[in-house]
Amino acid sequence: MANELSRCIDTNRVADPKEGLLLDLSYTLDDRSECCQEGETPDLDIAQPVAPPILPWLELIQHYSHLVMAVVDVATKVGTPPQPHPVLFANRYFCRLTGIRTEGGHLDLSFFDRLALSHQKALRERFRRHFLSALLQHAYGQRGLVSQRLLHEPLVVALPDSETGQMRQVELRLRTAEQGLSITAISPELEASLAACWAEPPSHEQIATQLLSKEPAFKQLLAALKPENYTVSGQILIEGVDVTERETSKALIQLLVGHESVLGTRRFEQANALMKQLFSATDSFLLSAENSQAQLFTRLDQPEWQIATYPIEDLQGSAFLRATERREVVNVPDLSLDCTTPCEVDMLKQGARSLLLIPLVMRTAQLGDSTAQMVGLVGITSPKPYAFDQADCSRAMTLIPALTAAMRHSVQDRFTNIHPSVRWRFEQEAERLSLGLPPAPIVFEGVYPLYGISDIRGSSDERNRAIQKDLVAQFQLALAVVEAAGRSVNNALVGQLALDLADHIATLEVGVTVDSEVTLLRYLQAEVEVHFTYFAQHSAEAEAAIAQYKAAIDANHGCVYTARAVYDETIGHINGLLRETWNQWQQSMQAITAHYCDLEATDGIDHMIYAGQAIDPTFTEFQLKSLRYEQLRAVCDCARKGFALKAAYDTDMTITHLVLVQGYTVDIVHDETTERLFDVRGTRDTRYEIVKKRIDKACDAEMGDRITQPGMLTVVYSTSEEWHEYERYLRYLHREGIVDGHVEQGTVEPLQGVSGLKFARVRVNPE
Known part of the structure; x- marks a missing residue:
């Protein structure tokens, strides 16, 4: 029975990878009946439909296999010059990758020359x-x-595809059959090198050790292992698989999980x-x-990225938010069919x-009403x-951990400004987490705070005043529209609307x-702008007034923003000057x-310094005083x-300056649930934070005026020790000509929960 079945399937066989067979499962019901006697059931469950004829198995491998395969004939003789090994078969x-001819050829230097030098050396090995x-x-x-693992150890080489020009990464393995290579004679030189390396037959372990360490005697043996020193025959199978992806x-x-920031570096360009x-x-x-904001960065291959900012609310219903809510990769097949938010519209306009x-989801910024928290996408x-x-x-899912780690590190550098002095501790923690260890608090203990x-x-x-000026201007433009409409539309409501606008203008003034x-802006939208179409239909004069109204509206803010733009620019210049x-x-x-x-930087700048041995191990008291x-x-x-501020910007704004002294240390800890990089730890340290928030508005307990003056x-300060130290510093500043010699002193009126603070005040001399 078995022989009959074997006869039926022997003509075309599909290869079992281990046995080298090629089995053709093209059986019909009639074929099966010929192989079985009446009433018998065959041992194999053979498919009934008739399969179309297939090409011979060798032609399938040669022309259609996605594997790299070649059989090299090895034949050398002792004392004869080495010759290129002919290729008996190559698919x-x-x-296509090696450049040899389809009809045959030699595995000569033309193949090895296409490899990098390191790959040439490794393949010869x-x-x-x-x-x-x-x-x-x-x-x-x-x-x-020699163990099978070492004989079949894979080697990844890079080769240019001759048809596309793209570099392909191919994992090659060399294999021989049980009797694949047979050496029948060796030269005296090789025999001597072999004896010098092993006087007795070596063990499997000794061979593995020598291949790893390559002691001098073994190196000499490898040097003598040249084709002219032995007679060999057989074949070696080269097989490989494309592992470019x-x-x-x-x-x-590897680029993403490095210790350095990825964004804004050469490493980012490579990544x-x-x-x-x-992903092609x-x-x-x-x-x-x-x-409450999202930033979209495009044109990442350009020196200057294009940045667009959107309110978080504008992401609701977007594919971006779907990705973070599901915490999985989202494929948008055609954006033109799924484009509901301004961000998606902008992407479509850019040609996507x-x-x-x-999505890179972690415990940081909150996205609208979503429970997912996203550092980036x-x-x-x-x-x-x-x-x-x-x-x-599926491929993108495997990248999420590395991308998240890279984005966490880079976003901290780019957006939350992790200072170089403490970055080492964050890198240390990132490395711990990458090893699967539980998170540990990032704490710097016993550091001195310096606030100003x-x-x-x-x-x-x-x-x-800027808001007032802009609103008056916009209401006057709106009144002009209504009054123009009233001259053409005989309607009592139009007259009442004009009186309302006049009342608002009087109040604003x-x-x-x-x-x-x-x-007031909502009032204009709901009571005036909504009727513009009606007014324009009945009055050409009103239509012209409407055009003038719309021309005065700032596109980004949806209202008259002239005076406020000047204010914003002034504040920006002042902050920029102070920051620089x-x-x-x-x-x-x-x-x-x-x-x-x-x-x-908000309305001015404030700085918070922490210094101590937890940050700089070489820290000393002299460095603290310096x-x-x-x-x-x-x-x-x-x-x-800031002295030239009034003349430069034609403003009544002035700048005041304050330094808060604290003689004792605090502990600071990083908390991912807060916006700040560090928070103080402990009730004693919290007192310092309370003072920081309220001290710039504090007043003199005796005189009642603000302790800060332009x-x-x-x-x-709090204690006499602190004052003695800073009195000396003020004397040094006076000696340098930086401040006046007269020092004003007083007591700070009690703040909520804090009392007993004192202040000293000196005038700063112009340059």
């Missing part, structure tokens, strides 16, 4: 192991002294190129969410039709619809309230001792830069 893919195995069998009569992913992950190569994409982008969105695009498939999604603020006084009044900016001055001083301050410095004195010099320089430096 089309092997020829793989061949040498097979010859060594055959040599050991000839000399000692033992098979398998795997190796590209590997290289990409971005690999990302696009891996034409472009990529980043989406970062912080607080297909999107592959890779990496996207790749194609101008073609349906450019990505499920295989791309340069506050723009009068900025709130200045902004209110007196002043604005906290909610005026929002409520402070950053210049930071260079000399960091030279004293490495310390953490956080600078925030840093404190340098802080005072830097703040005085900021004060000097053009003056105010120092707030």
Whole structure:
């Protein structure tokens, strides 16, 4: 029975990978009945439908296999010059990559020249192991002294595809059959080298050790293992598989998980190129969410990225938010069919039709009403619809851990400003987490705080005046529209609307309230602008007034924003001047001792410095005193830069300067659930934070005026020891001509929960 069945399937056989068979499962019901006697059931469950004839198995392998395969004939004789080994068989893919002719040829230097030098050396090493195995069998009569793992160790080489020009990564392995290579004679030189290496037959372990360590005697043996020193015959099978995608992913992950920031570096350019190569994409982008805003970064291959900002609310219903909510890769096959938010519309306008969105979700910025918290999202695009498939999604999923780690590190550098002085501790923690260890708190204990603020006084009044001016201008334009309409439309309601607008203008000219900016603009939208179409239909004069109204509206803010734009520009210039001055001083301050410095700019700037041995192990008391004195010099320089403010910007705003002294240390800890990089730990340290928030508005307990005054430096302290130290610093500043010699002193009126603070105040001299 078995012989009959074997006869039926012997003509075409599909290969079992282990046995080298090729089995053809093209059976019919009639074929099966011929193989079975009446009433018998065959041992195999053979498919009934008739399969079409297939090509001979060799032609399938030769022309259609995606594997790289070649059989090399090995034949050398002792004392004869080495000759190129002929290729007995090579399939089309092997020829395509190596450049040898399809009809045959030689595995000569033309193949090796296409490899990198390191790959040439490694491939020759793989061949040498097979010859060594055959040599050991000839000399000692033992098979398998070289382990199969070493004989079949894979080697990844890079070869250019002759048809596409693209570099392909191919994993090659060399194999021989049980009797694949046979050495029948060796030269005296090789025999002597063999005896010098092993006087007795070596063990399997000894061979493995020598291949690893390559002691001098073994190196001499390998040097003597040349084709002219032995007679050999047999064949070696070269087989390989294209692993370009795997190796590209590997290289990409290695770039992403490095200790340095990826964004804004050469490493990012490399990672971005690999990302696009891996997914055959034409472009990529980043989406970062912080607080209530999202930023879209495009044109990542350009020196200057294009940045677009959107409110978090504008992401609701978007594919971007779907990706973060599901915490999985989302494929958008055709963006033109799924484009509901401004961000997606902008992407479509830039030519993106297909999107592959890779979310990087972690405990940071909150995205709207979503429970997912996202530090960023990496996207790749194609101008073609349906450019990505499920295989791309699966491949992208494997990149999420590395991308998340890279984005966490880079976003901290780019957006939350992890200072170089403490970055080492964050890198240390990232490495721990990458090893699967539980998270550990990032704490710096026993550091000295140094706080200072340069506050723009009068900025709130200045902004209110700008709001008032813009609102009056917009209401006057609206009144012009209604009055023009009233001259053509005989309607009592139009007249009443004009009177309402006149009343609002009269109220605005007196002043604005906290909610005026929002409520009055909503009033104009709901009561006036909504009727523009009706007014324009009945009056050409009203139509012209409407055009004038719309021309005055700022496109980005949806209202008249002229005076406020001037205010914003002025505040920006002042903050920029103060920030630039402070950053210049930071260079000399960091030279004293490495310390953490956080600078925030709103209406002025405030700085928070932490210094101590937890950050700089070489920290000493002298460095602390030097840093404190340098802080005072830097703040005085900021004060000097502000003296020309009134003349330069035609404003009543002034700048005040304050330094808060604390003689004892605090502990700071990083908490991912808060916006700040560090928070103080403990109730004693919290007192310092309370003082920081309220001290710039504090008043003199006796005189009642603010302790900070324009053009003056105010120092707030608690103890006599602190005052003695800072009195000396003020004397030094006077000696340098930086401040006046007269020092005003007083007591700070009690703050909520804090009392007993004192202050000293000196006038800063112009340069």
